Amino acid sequence: MTGLLTTSVGSFPKPEYLTRARTKASKGELSGQGLRALEEKATAEWIQFQEEIGIDIPVDGEQYRGDMATYFAENIGGTEISGLVRSYGNRYYKKPIIVDELRRKGPISVDWFKFAQSRTKRPVKGMITGPYTMMDWSFDEFYGSRDEACLAFANLLHQEALSLEAAGAKIIQVDEPALSTRFDELPLLVKAVGTVTNGLRAKTILHTCYGSYNEIFEFFNKLPVDQLDLEMSNSGLDLLDRFRREPLKKEIAFGVVDVHSHVIEPESLIRERIEKALTIFAPDKLYIDPDCGLKTRTVGEAQAKLRNMVAAARAVREAHRLA
Amino acid sequence: MVHTTVVGNYPRIGDTPDEQSLRRAIARFDKGEISAEDLREAERDVVKAVLREQNDAGVELVTDGQISWYDSQSHIARRLASVEIDGLARYFDTNTYYRQPVVRGAVAWKEPILVDEWKFAQTNSKAAVKAVLTGPLTLGSLALDKHYRGKKALTLDLANALGEEVSALVRAGAAHIQVDEPILTRHPEDLPLAVEGLERIRAGKGAAALTLFTYFGEVSNIFEQLVDTPADVIGLDLVQGAATWAAIAKHGSKKPLVLGLVDARNTKGEDPAEIAKKVLDLKGQINLKTSFLSPSNGLEFLPRARAREKLRILSAAARKVGVAA
Numbered sequence: 122m123t124g125l126l127t128t129s130v131g132s133f134p135k136p137e138y139l140t141r142a143r144t145k146a147s148k149g150e151l152s153g154q155g156l157r158a159l160e161e162k163a164t165a166e167w168i169q170f171q172e173e174i175g176i177d178i179p180v181d182g183e184q185y186r187g188d189m190a191t192y193f194a195e196n197i198g199g200t201e202i203s204g205l206v207r208s209y210g211n212r213y214y215k216k217p218i219i220v221d222e223l224r225r226k227g228p229i230s231v232d233w234f235k236f237a238q239s240r241t242k243r244p245v246k247g248m249i250t251g252p253y254t255m256m257d258w259s260f261d262e263f264y265g266s267r268d269e270a271c272l273a274f275a276n277l278l279h280q281e282a283l284s285l286e287a288a289g290a291k292i293i294q295v296d297e298p299a300l301s302t303r304f305d306e307l308p309l310l311v312k313a314v315g316t317v318t319n320g321l322r323a324k325t326i327l328h329t330c331y332g333s334y335n336e337i338f339e340f341f342n343k344l345p346v347d348q349l350d351l352e353m354s355n356s357g358l359d360l361l362d363r364f365r366r367e368p369l370k371k372e373i374a375f376g377v378v379d380v381h382s383h384v385i386e387p388e389s390l391i392r393e394r395i396e397k398a399l400t401i402f403a404p405d406k407l408y409i410d411p412d413c414g415l416k417t418r419t420v421g422e423a424q425a426k427l428r429n430m431v432a433a434a435r436a437v438r439e440a441h442r443l444a
Numbered sequence: 445m446v447h448t449t450v451v452g453n454y455p456r457i458g459d460t461p462d463e464q465s466l467r468r469a470i471a472r473f474d475k476g477e478i479s480a481e482d483l484r485e486a487e488r489d490v491v492k493a494v495l496r497e498q499n500d501a502g503v504e505l506v507t508d509g510q511i512s513w514y515d516s517q518s519h520i521a522r523r524l525a526s527v528e529i530d531g532l533a534r535y536f537d538t539n540t541y542y543r544q545p546v547v548r549g550a551v552a553w554k555e556p557i558l559v560d561e562w563k564f565a566q567t568n569s570k571a572a573v574k575a576v577l578t579g580p581l582t583l584g585s586l587a588l589d590k591h592y593r594g595k596k597a598l599t600l601d602l603a604n605a606l607g608e609e610v611s612a613l614v615r616a617g618a619a620h621i622q623v624d625e626p627i628l629t630r631h632p633e634d635l636p637l638a639v640e641g642l643e644r645i646r647a648g649k650g651a652a653a654l655t656l657f658t659y660f661g662e663v664s665n666i667f668e669q670l671v672d673t674p675a676d677v678i679g680l681d682l683v684q685g686a687a688t689w690a691a692i693a694k695h696g697s698k699k700p701l702v703l704g705l706v707d708a709r710n711t712k713g714e715d716p717a718e719i720a721k722k723v724l725d726l727k728g729q730i731n732l733k734t735s736f737l738s739p740s741n742g743l744e745f746l747p748r749a750r751a752r753e754k755l756r757i758l759s760a761a762a763r764k765v766g767v768a769a
Contacts (some may be wrong), residue, residue, distance in 0.1 A: 203711055204747075204748060204750070258539055303537050
């Protein structure tokens with residue numbers, strides 16, 4: 122039996138040369154081409170790092186994105202990008218504005234998927250910012266209805282998913298960090314994600330984080346994806362008992378390192394977390410990853426966390442004689 | 445005639461390099477390049493600018509924009525006894541986060557929290573400055589309670605502490621106090637506890653006008669009781685809480701209301717004439733002369749330029765109400 126495959130949620134921190142280049146580009150001091158070359162360099166470095174430490178399912182690291190919703194909105198017709206709004210503390214992002222009917226301009230992340238996949242034989246995840254999150258994180262000046270705006274994004278993102286599949290993606294992840302924003306809208310989220318994943322042959326994953334998971338638990342089995350990716354080390358370890366009572370009928374990617382903490386979890390702690398997860402989930406349905414994207418950590422912290430994670434998964438695999 | 449006011453927070457940075465001074469100052473402070481006093485100076489410069497923008501737009505009752513607040517919860521909670529500040533938690537449905545207060549023991553007021561900020565703002569504003577506090581029910585509900593093991597005892601101790609803060613603000617000269625209880629839009633069944641808290645806060649307010657504000661949703665089922673709470677003015681979000689409108693139209697209010705009709709969570713600009721028309725629909729049901737028009741909640745969720753535009757819409761709508769009334 123195989124199992125405990127390792128992966129990542131999506132984002133990695135940008136190396137300093139790329140952060141500096143992005144600032145320059147925003148001031149018009151660096152060309153789009155010049156920036157793109159550095160984004161490719163950083164992406165290639167992250168793929169190489171994941172190969173070196175032996176992550177089973179790599180990601181492209183999202184070196185080309187500022188904010189996950191803004192990047193997708195910039196590549197969808199009918200949107201504008203607003204001025205800066207605050208997320209928390211001293212962190213700001215440019216929020217999309219829906220100003221007209223949403224239209225597909227072309228593939229959004231397919232080129233980056235191809236670039237990353239061309240550098241590794243392991244299956245790279247295709248990554249889509251989910252329709253509910255796109256709606257919830259945009260100002261809507263056009264539809265005047267959250268349902269309509271959400272489903273309009275869903276139709277476009279279904280096209281994106283088909284393009285990723287056509288480009289060779291075997292695994293497609295839909296990111297819905299806004300999932301737990303309004304519990305009364307969970308049926309809308311299920312419908313919208315179902316629109317995105319409809320008819321795909323690729324394995325589909327839904328990622329969410331910052332959840333009040335207890336309140337959304339009953340929706341887990343209704344989500345139209347093959348795998349759920351949950352933040353477990355930061356807030357979810359308490360949930361294990363509930364999973365014991367009400368089994369998940371899907372695969373789970375189990376977050377074992379906290380992405381909001383500078384502390385590098387030792388391999389032994391991560392092993393304990395994986396062992397706990399193994400008391401509930403079958404190893405071939407259990408994937409091991411960080412809680413969320415690692416982009417807010419330093420490159421050094423992110424790499425140390427990933428190294429320990431992979432080492433811990435390997436050790437548990439060996440202990441359980443998993444291939 | 446209807447007065448104009450704002451709800452509380454305001455964007456602290458804008459899109460021009462000038463308007464990003466505070467963002468740069470915080471980054472430099474974090475790196476140890478400037479002192480805490482330098483950072484406070486940068487905050488004060490932004491407070492002055494925010495007051496200027498509200499004054500220029502003609503808003504009659506303004507706030508300091510809560511420029512120095514990290515968030516709505518930790519800014520107040522961190523200065524109370526027995527409270528520690530922990531990691532990030534999601535703040536309602538806003539896609540923003542607050543640092544969660546953790547209650548480790550009996551909560552108590554130690555020292556003035558908002559008094560210096562209020563004094564500074566009032567010194568730099570032509571219009572009266574309203575002091576805004578997060579209410580005890582909301583503070584207690586969003587905190588992690590490791591001591592009381594019950595919302596009631598925690599809420600009432602928080603109310604006692606906030607009551608002392610209100611006394612200190614009133615002694616410093618504040619004539620308008622606002623207590624925000626957005627949690628009532630999620631837990632209307634907790635209104636009796638909010639009222640008990642408000643009674644304790646009211647005890648220290650002297651002659652100041654006390655406003656109770658709810659936002660991020662509707663309160664139609666508790667509207668009648670809300671009007672009977674021991675507050676002098678009731679503030680309502682009538683955008684996300686549009687469903688409350690029917691309750692106002694049906695029951696009316698003897699107390700002045702703050703009508704949060706300008707959408708503070710969407711960049712789309714309203715037509716001032718349409719807003720004025722809505723306000724005038726309530727003529728006879730509420731006293732427009734003592735009531736206010738406002739954004740639906742704090743303007744911080746908008747980019748700065750759009751927030752300024754919303755202030756302009758607010759004033760234009762109020763003027764149209766005045767002409768028509």
